[in-house]
Amino acid sequence: MKSLGRYVIFLGSMFNNMESFRTYIRLFIDESISVGVNSVFIVAIVSTFIGAVTAVQTAYNIVSPLIEDYIIGNIVRDMTILELAPTITAIVFAGKVGSKIASQLGTMRITDQIDALEVMGVNSVSYLVLPKIFASMIMYPLLVILAAFLSLYGGFMAATLSGLSSAQDYIYGIRFGFNEFTVTFMLIKSVVFAFLVASISAYKGFYTEGGALEVGESSTRAVTSSCIAILLADYLLAELLLN
Amino acid sequence: MIEFRNIKKSFDGKEILLGVSGEFKTGKTNLIIGSSGTGKSVLLKIIVGLIEPDQGDILYHGRNFSKGDKDLRTEIRQDIGMLFQGGALFDSMTVEQNVMFPLNLKSGLSPKEKIDRVNWCLERVGLENANKKMPSEISGGMKKRVGIARAIVDDVKYLFVDEPNSGLDPQTSIVIDDLIAEITKELNITTVVVTHDMNSVMGIGDHIIYLYKGRKLWEGSKDQILSTDVPELNEFVFANKLAKSYKKSEDSAA
Ligand SMILES: Nc1ncnc2c1ncn2[C@@H]1O[C@H](COP(=O)(O)OP(=O)(O)O)[C@@H](O)[C@H]1O
Ligand SMILES: [Mg+2]
Numbered sequence: 001m002k003s004l005g006r007y008v009i010f011l012g013s014m015f016n017n018m019e020s021f022r023t024y025i026r027l028f029i030d031e032s033i034s035v036g037v038n039s040v041f042i043v044a045i046v047s048t049f050i051g052a053v054t055a056v057q058t059a060y061n062i063v064s065p066l067i068e069d070y071i072i073g074n075i076v077r078d079m080t081i082l083e084l085a086p087t088i089t090a091i092v093f094a095g096k097v098g099s100k101i102a103s104q105l106g107t108m109r110i111t112d113q114i115d116a117l118e119v120m121g122v123n124s125v126s127y128l129v130l131p132k133i134f135a136s137m138i139m140y141p142l143l144v145i146l147a148a149f150l151s152l153y154g155g156f157m158a159a160t161l162s163g164l165s166s167a168q169d170y171i172y173g174i175r176f177g178f179n180e181f182t183v184t185f186m187l188i189k190s191v192v193f194a195f196l197v198a199s200i201s202a203y204k205g206f207y208t209e210g211g212a213l214e215v216g217e218s219s220t221r222a223v224t225s226s227c228i229a230i231l232l233a234d235y236l237l238a239e240l241l242l243n
Numbered sequence: 244m245i246e247f248r249n250i251k252k253s254f255d256g257k258e259i260l261l262g263v264s265g266e267f268k269t270g271k272t273n274l275i276i277g278s279s280g281t282g283k284s285v286l287l288k289i290i291v292g293l294i295e296p297d298q299g300d301i302l303y304h305g306r307n308f309s310k311g312d313k314d315l316r317t318e319i320r321q322d323i324g325m326l327f328q329g330g331a332l333f334d335s336m337t338v339e340q341n342v343m344f345p346l347n348l349k350s351g352l353s354p355k356e357k358i359d360r361v362n363w364c365l366e367r368v369g370l371e372n373a374n375k376k377m378p379s380e381i382s383g384g385m386k387k388r389v390g391i392a393r394a395i396v397d398d399v400k401y402l403f404v405d406e407p408n409s410g411l412d413p414q415t416s417i418v419i420d421d422l423i424a425e426i427t428k429e430l431n432i433t434t435v436v437v438t439h440d441m442n443s444v445m446g447i448g449d450h451i452i453y454l455y456k457g458r459k460l461w462e463g464s465k466d467q468i469l470s471t472d473v474p475e476l477n478e479f480v481f482a483n484k485l486a487k488s489y490k491k492s493e494d495s496a497a
Contacts, residue, residue: 111334113331115327116333119403120345121320
């Protein structure tokens, strides 16, 4: 509870004594590139395979001949958009980007770089953390959109190559009964998850004390806490927006 | 001149500073000395505003930093430069970008003026050809030089240094100490150095404050420190064998 309070104060302090808008734009662009480059490869691999596995498992679970083949595409689509693309990718994102944010800020803390900024009159939280959070909130939804397409594609490949469903059936399934709101829901989740991962990881890194060992610990704790927050938020958003 | 009065600070109920007062003089290299864990770094951080004191006042040329509003603090901060233990260079930036960083925070200088100023500072600390190097590519002594250049680049009036010799060999330590003392005289700034190194004390200690368990036990210059009658300070000054034997021979001669 006490650390929740500190976390809120930490986030609030981002908006005091800010630098010029140009400075933030420059930092934001740097961070966005770093966030994107860092995670796009692993996100692509994970999402393609998850789509493929979902297709195969769905087919395996369909035993009744009354259920038509297009259901495979249909289920892969719903699973992907509602849960797999935004949530599983968020876990990957926490492991890749969250741990990097925490170790970077932790290193800056233990080598006095954060104090150096403060002595120069820079609000270090605002300067270091704000661009990371915004970059994550913009880049992560883009990654999720990519993940969603690749997951559907992975499912398509698995279904057609192993003859579980024809290409026409799969594509028909993807289009059948499509509800646009699920995509909105996916994007809302993405923005929330990205905010949680970036801000929690930054918080853990920023308050590192000690040496290199503690930087590693902060980084691990950043990933653990981010994952818990993601799953909690996942549940709350489902309750809130789907009921 | 910097004055600090009755500074008190405790962490989680543990008292670290128990009411320390003193002053640092302009154009002089002022030292805060004492053994490890006596609160030297905490005192330094309180004076530059990185840690809030529980009690006490800090005055920069009469301007009350600790009780001042945000504008006054920002104004004073612009006059402060600090060199941290490992140099604290931003490791994603080149040497040149590091030194230029404080200049980029404020407007008013053209790019040409900035680069000229950066080059002047790098030259002053003896690093003419290191502009494009990354911090990871340079030695510990060079990092400290870059740190000094970055600390003085923005026309500072006050320079703070925490343990300039940590992690350096004795020879490089002397070079860095001398550089700090020279720059202090040249720019006529108020320099405050935290150290537990007697070599620095005897080398550059114009004005010395001795801290012991959160209290100031002694204040004076390097010429007076050898003849002090404060037992704790004697213990500190003559902590190494060579100094002890020197002291003994001097005592028997007297
Ligand atoms: N931020 C902090 N929180 C809690 N304790 C601290 C903090 N900073 C310093 N201390 C404690 O204050 C004491 C003095 O530390 P310090 O000023 O770093 O000593 P030194 O004289 O070696 O520089 C130490 O016991 C240290 O553990
Ligand atoms: Mg110290």
